[in-house]
Amino acid sequence: MTHAIVIAAFGRQSLIQTEQGEQMSAVTRGRSLQVTVGDQVQAVPLGAGQAVIESVARRRNEFKRSDAARTKWLAANLDQAGIVIAPDPPYSEELLLRVMIAGQAEGIRLALIVNKSDLGSARTRIEPRLQVYRALGYEVIECSARTEPDATRAALLPWLRGRTTLLLGQSGMGKSTLINCLVPDAGQHTREISAALAAGKHTTTFTRMFRLPDDPQGRIIDSPGFQAFGLEHLSESQRAHAMPEFEALLGQCRFHNCTHRTEPGCAIREAALDGRIDTIRYQLFVRLTGESEAIARAKPWKG
Ligand SMILES: Nc1nc2c(ncn2[C@@H]2O[C@H](COP(=O)(O)OP(=O)(O)O)[C@@H](O)[C@H]2O)c(=O)[nH]1
Ligand SMILES: [Mg+2]
Ligand SMILES: [Zn+2]
Incomplete structure (x- = not known):
């Protein structure tokens, strides 16, 4: 039995690396055993670069998204995550909020990586939003992976040093450009991993370390870019606790089971109405809750 870490995952196939640096392609014993990148596993080598994963160590944390049908794990056992956004095409405040809630709920340290800072006027337009995130305590790191690769490395490498970091973001923000800027042989590695996983042409559809x-x-x-980020695995209360600006106000609403939407005496809505907390994030939060309820109503009752 060998101890290893999962460095790429694609469906039931994964690539694991032992402490000695040996890589093997692996499947899990049994369908119920699921692995994701960053998992610490015990595996039995079969020879010829193959192995079977027998068990997975308890995760320190996990970054995941979910809809009513399924949960998708992005990675586990992280020190931090960098959410890549850009001024153009404009990033989505809603996707950003969802990703932040998912990470915050797991206690994962988050930073915003603002790429394409060379896009002057578009960059200026998002500055008020960046101020909101800085005020909430998030680190905001600016870069231009394509036009200023040296400065981008100088801005990001100290923050990355010695840690395990997940990069995630919606498509088009420049995540691939950023990875190629930070990891000199990323392209070659990806082709090798893709061959080992038999993932064929789907080189950007799997997560790798x-x-x-x-x-x-x-x-x-x-991790692959996404167009949607479901939070069905989180309760209303867990979502509210993942909003740092709500923290001091939770418990001050008139009703203990307040959903912070229309209830009288809601401390959070009052704070949004008089500008003490950011209204954009508040409104998006309220929309998440409404959507969740619609899904709950659509589910058949199992008594
Ligand atoms: N202006 C500008 N464009 C960039 C920068 N970084 C990436 N891009 C462009 O943004 C587009 C999307 O980049 P890509 O890395 O494929 O994004 P991904 O979908 O997040 O992986 C490409 O046309 C890149 O050339 C940057 O720093 N400045
Ligand atoms: Mg990409
Ligand atoms: Zn409330």
């Missing part, structure tokens, strides 16, 4: 140059402990995890 890279080593950072000149950084023995540093790891960066690239």
